[in-house]
Amino acid sequence: MASIHDVAALAGVSIKTVSRVVNKAPNVSEQLRERVAAAIQQLDYRPNQSARRLAGGRSFMIAFLYNNPVASYISGIQAGAVNRCRELGYHLVVELIPLAGDERFDILEGLAAALRPDGVFLAPPLSDDPAVLEWLAEKKLPCARIAGPNGAQSLNIVTPEWEAGRMVADHLLGLGHRRIGVITPPPAHEAATHRVDGFREGLAAAGLAEEAELFVEGGFDYPSGIAAGETLLGLAEPPTAIFATNDDMALGVLQLARQRGLRVPQDLSVVGFDDTPASLTAWPPLTTVRQPLAQMGAAVIDALINRPAKAPQFDFELVPRESSAPPPA
Amino acid sequence: MASIHDVAALAGVSIKTVSRVVNKAPNVSEQLRERVAAAIQQLDYRPNQSARRLAGGRSFMIAFLYNNPVASYISGIQAGAVNRCRELGYHLVVELIPLAGDERFDILEGLAAALRPDGVFLAPPLSDDPAVLEWLAEKKLPCARIAGPNGAQSLNIVTPEWEAGRMVADHLLGLGHRRIGVITPPPAHEAATHRVDGFREGLAAAGLAEEAELFVEGGFDYPSGIAAGETLLGLAEPPTAIFATNDDMALGVLQLARQRGLRVPQDLSVVGFDDTPASLTAWPPLTTVRQPLAQMGAAVIDALINRPAKAPQFDFELVPRESSAPPPA
DNA sequence: ATCAGGTATGACAACGCTGTCTTCCTTAAA
DNA sequence: TTTAAGGAAGACAGCGTTGTCATACCTGAT
Known part of the structure; x- marks a missing residue:
């Protein structure tokens, strides 16, 4: 060689x-x-990168820290990131970081000391973890996150969660729904909570009062979707549509509707979020919101390496499928 | 520092x-x-790994080369691999390799020269690619693969595909099915074809003659599942059960059955393979085969780094769910 | 003709580690 | 008592780059 x-x-x-x-x-x-x-x-x-790193101080490595149960989400982001890294002559080192426990810091410590990555990429919900963020800041490791809380010391790629929530509201409202249940994200996913804010704004814009009982917290997984759906459908006056803030939970609602003999979308409309593969193969196929995951991943790498002046803009897209329709007459 | x-x-x-x-x-x-x-x-x-690499010739890096549309599959393997890497003081660098085209070799070349990884991990269907395999052998890069063709010069972690196929046959036969359609994998996924071999053996063991018309090739994706299902259900004497060699195709069959007004499992049993998240949230939940993905990923890393004497044994598990039942009377 | 100030190029010392070789010290066998 | 053999520790030279500094050359202004 x-x-x-x-x-x-x-x-x-x-x-x-x-x-x-x-x-x-x-x-x-x-x-x-x-x-x-x-x-x-x-x-x-x-x-030779090793020699380069040793002599020059740059490692041409980006650490991708993640821990997200939704494989398709991480996978999409990672694909975008790894491709952009390649274009720029960098490499992506992946690390699975536990969401809690001091063990996290051992892993980070080892990673930082051994690799000295030029940048760190945090995927949600890790991007919400203040302790990790602080640790990275302390080590002066350049770090960029996707959909994390703003205001922290590191870069954050902002995603139009709010707008997406608003889009869902407009979609459902446009179909004629007036009583819509929302399964909200766990608080740890801060960015995702903006989906709900946008949704609320849509409600307000349509002149609808907000009813607390229609907002039920979920855990971003299938069982919690079923549970939250039960709460919502158990209401004295149940909603005619349910907006689940991710697909897994929406799939849970679909399942629950089936159990209860409710037809989707004739009796109940369901909207998810993420456009996971399962949302397409579900029955009925789920109306959901698609995020440009690969673009987002690439943008974080850009932010880390090129530090472009302006923040990238992403378009989240509502994908209307068969799980949403006008409410029963 | x-x-x-x-x-x-x-x-x-x-x-x-x-x-x-x-x-x-x-x-x-x-x-x-x-x-x-x-x-x-x-x-x-x-x-400092860079210094170590430079002086000692080892990089403590493993390259994970993949390209698989099934996010949950790659994700599971990657999780196992990355955790084992950490335990052993190694790091995992991921790279997305196109399935065809000479660009592949540029990427590989860049990766090899810059990183000098201590090992290369090939996930299917890349593990089937003879050109890549040969290139790696030429460069003398230690390489381990999962579910690739045997006999090649590099290590291959064998998975009990055959046994799993046999399990599916026994399951369906045990329920009383005598006429079972099979949607076979694309030939590029060589390991997966052993699922069909095992299945055939099950048929033979039950004294059933093999009928060529019952074996239809699929493309491992949802649309091809629908298409293959149409062929099978369009047979003069349609099968009472369909074994799709991956979940995406099985989901396609589920969808097709719905379109045709066939009840699953009363009118038609369906069995998938992979235990993807969608197989659980589908309706009805899919009977499928679960692979210990994380274990498999870890085993490849072990093979690369520790070169253990004996090959690991994996247990694929049939997960019976609601999509399979006795045939209609 | 002289000199300042850039531009082009090279010599050489890091960078932080491991491999090799050497040295010193034990220990036990002859 | 001598000697061989091997264990314990260190000196030192790379590994393949980049950073710093030195040097040679050119240009144009004095």
């Missing part, structure tokens, strides 16, 4: 000049630049 | 001795070992 010395020898220059060419540093004559480039090409030379 | 020199100074020994202690090398007196350990502890010293 060719080293910088081989290239230098072949091109008849010093290793420093090769280094300059590789790093696109200034003050190299066009002539030499080309000669070196040719030598690099010929030998198929690739700089 | 403490370096080996700091530890050596604090313990009053040479850096080499510290290195010995860190690497659990022999020929260090118990007394010194303890003194050094104490110094390491006190300074919270962690060896």
Whole structure:
């Protein structure tokens, strides 16, 4: 495997000049630049990251810290991140971080000391963890998060959760629903709670009063969707539609409706969030909100490496499918 | 951040001795070992991987190459792999490799040259790719695969696909089915085809003749499940049960049955494979086969790093749910 | 003609570790 | 008592880069 010395020898220059060419540093004559480039090409030379890290202080590694039970969500984000990393000549090291316990910090410590990553990518709900955020700030590790709380010391890629919530409200309201149950996210998923805020705003815009009994907290999983659905459908005046703030819970509502003999969407409309694979294959296919996960992942990498001036804009998209329809007459 | 020199100074020994202690090398007196350990502890010293790699030739990195549309599958394997890596002091670098095209080799080349990973982990269906396998062998990169073809030059963690297929056959046969349709995997997923072999063996063991028309090839995705199901149900004598070799296709069959007014499982039994989240939330919940994904991921890492003498044994588990029942009378 | 001030290039010392070789010290066999 | 053998510890040279500094060259203003 060719080293910088081989290239230098072949091109008849010093290793420093090769280094300059590789790093696109200034003050190299066009002539030499080309000669070196040719030598690099010929030998198929690739700089050794370890040596680079050791000498230069940069590791060309980004740590991706995650812990999210929804595989498709993480998977989508990771795909975007890993591809962008590749484009930029970086690599993505993944680490599964427990959501609680001091063990987390051991792992982080080991990761930071061994790898010295150039940046840290936090996926939700880790992006909400103040202790982790603080630890990273203390270590002065550049860190970017997706859908985390704002105002913290590190970068946060903001997602239009609020707008998406509003979209769901408008969709359901537009179909004629006036009494809509909401299964809210667990408080640990702070960004997701903005979905509910946007939804509330939609309600208000339609001149509807907010009724506390229609907002039931869920745990972002299937069983909790069933449980919350039971609460909502057990109301004296049950809702004609339910907005579950993620797909797993919406799927739970679908299941519950089936048990109770309610037809979806004729008797009850259901809207989810995330556009998971299961939402498409469910019966009926779930109306849900699609996030541009790969774009989001790529944007975080950009933020970490290029630090672009302006924050990226994402469009969440309402995917109308067969689980939502006008309310029963 | 403490370096080996700091530890050596604090313990009053040479850096080499510290290195010995860190690497659990022999020929260090118990007394010194303890003194050094104490110094390491006190300074919270962690060896720098880049330096280690540069000097020692090992990178403590494993490359995880994947490309699989089934997020939950990859996610499960990755979780097992990343945790085992951590236990062993390694790190997992992920890379998304296209399934075809020469671009693959550029990516691999870049990865290999820059990172010099100590091992490469290939997840299916990449584990079936002869060109990739050959490229890795050429570069002398230790490589382990899950569910790949046997006989290749690299390690392969064998999974009991055959046995699992047999289990499915026995399950369905045991329920009384005599005419069972099978949606077979695309040929690129070689390991998965053993599921069909095992299934065939079950048929033979029950004294049933094999009918070619009952075996229809699928593409491992939802639409292809629907299409294959249409072929099977369109048969002059349609099957009373369908074994789809993955969940996505089984979900497609479920959908098709619904369209045709067939009740599952009363009119048609359906069995999937993979135990994806969607298989649980589908209606009816899908009888399927669960693979110990995390264990499998961990085993590959073990194979790469520790090279254990004996191959690990995995148990695939049939998860009976509500999509399979005795055939209509 | 002289000199300041840039531009182009190279020499060389890190970076933090491990491999190799050397040295010193025990221990036990001859 | 001598000697071989091996255990314990250290000195030192890389590993493949980048950063810093030195050097040579060129330009244009004096």
